[in-house]
Amino acid sequence: MVECLRKSVGQDPFFGEEITHFLYFINHKYVESCPAVLESSFLNVNVADMHMMVSRPEQWVKPMAAAGANQYTFHLEATTNPGNLIKEIRESGMKVGLAIKPGTTVEELAPWANQIDMALVMTVEPGFGGQKFMEDMMPKVSWLRSQFPSLDIEVDGGVGPDTIHKCAEAGANMIVSGSAVIGSDDPRSVIALLRTVVAEAIQKRSLDR
Numbered sequence: 001m002v003e004c005l006r007k008s009v010g011q012d013p014f015f016g017e018e019i020t021h022f023l024y025f026i027n028h029k030y031v032e033s034c035p036a037v038l039e040s041s042f043l044n045v046n047v048a049d050m051h052m053m054v055s056r057p058e059q060w061v062k063p064m065a066a067a068g069a070n071q072y073t074f075h076l077e078a079t080t081n082p083g084n085l086i087k088e089i090r091e092s093g094m095k096v097g098l099a100i101k102p103g104t105t106v107e108e109l110a111p112w113a114n115q116i117d118m119a120l121v122m123t124v125e126p127g128f129g130g131q132k133f134m135e136d137m138m139p140k141v142s143w144l145r146s147q148f149p150s151l152d153i154e155v156d157g158g159v160g161p162d163t164i165h166k167c168a169e170a171g172a173n174m175i176v177s178g179s180a181v182i183g184s185d186d187p188r189s190v191i192a193l194l195r196t197v198v199a200e201a202i203q204k205r206s207l208d209r
């Protein structure tokens, strides 16, 4: 089943300023349809971050760039040649995100950290929203922040008002939140809370330096 999930973006201009995190988890025969879906979606988003939870991510770089994607995030586990894929993404004009599943160590990501724009630390097993936040992934975020102070570090999975403080204090500056936002009676206030907590943690880190 293919699910091209648009998060935190709608017609509401409030959401328009967020980065839109599009998820692809797929079985291949459907993925061809997604770039066309995205092209129509990009009309009202500022930045489209494509989280490609697919095997053989190489094959979708060009279609996603053509559809207007700004950032292409692939999983380290899904390729045998991360360096070549990073080069292809850059040559297509997109920023590079590199994601690791819970079972992948942050040391496996480290050799690529200076070549990417963003590291994505999954705090659930890729597959579907609404799963429980895996707090034991936070040391990965802390280690990345300590080694790469200016790297964008994203956390994805089970993030909401109850878990955002752990993510922000560990050093995450980009947050994917699905159920906590979409399932809320007041998505605006949830997004505002997530942003405030992260902004305050960033400010505290800069003061502590």
Ligand SMILES: O=C(CO)[C@@H](O)[C@H](O)COP(=O)(O)O
Pocket (backbone or CB within 6 Å): 023, 025, 053, 124, 125, 126, 127, 128, 129, 130, 131, 156, 157, 158, 159, 176, 177, 178, 179, 180
């Ligand atoms: O990436 C995935 C699953 O593969 C999800 O973690 C969603 O991206 C976030 O959904 P919530 O966990 O916030 O509901």
